[in-house]
Amino acid sequence: MANPEFVGLVTSVSATAEAALGQLNAATSSAARDGLLDEGRSVQVAERSLNLLLMLAEKTRGNLDFEEAEILTDAVASLRELLQARQEQVRPQASN
Template identity: 65%
Template sequence: MPHPEFVGLVNSLHATAEAALGDLNAATARAARDGLLEQSRARHTAESSLKLLTMLADKTRGNLDFTEADLLSHAIGSLRERLSESPAEAAESTDPSAGN
């Protein structure tokens, strides 16, 4: 059974990075208001979260149950993909009107 605090930590780091990259939710609205979504700062925040998640994966390798390992792997993969997008692609993927 997944450890609730571990799941919370992974989800928190992932959500922080996604919010910095512009995902629209309550955290993003607050971050924008506080000036945290300026592009270079946002990218730095997302990269820092990715580094922490990667370190966590390295340090816990072999000690996680399947659910925890899958959650962590998904969070890392998702952030790596988002960070590899060009700024224009990233804006399109978070802009709800881009598909219209």
């Protein structure tokens, strides 16, 4: 059974990144879409969150139960996907 504090930590770090990228709720989503969030800062916060989760995965390797490992793996994959999508979104605008 997953440790609730561990799950809360992973969820909290993920939510921080999602909010920075405008994915967490309607307000941040529309602010990001309308260009009201500082793009560089948003990506920096999301990358820092991803790095924290990667470090957590490295330091806990072999010490997590299946559910905890799956939660952490899913969070890392989700943030990588969000960051990649953001980078692809920014690239076409940079060439204009």
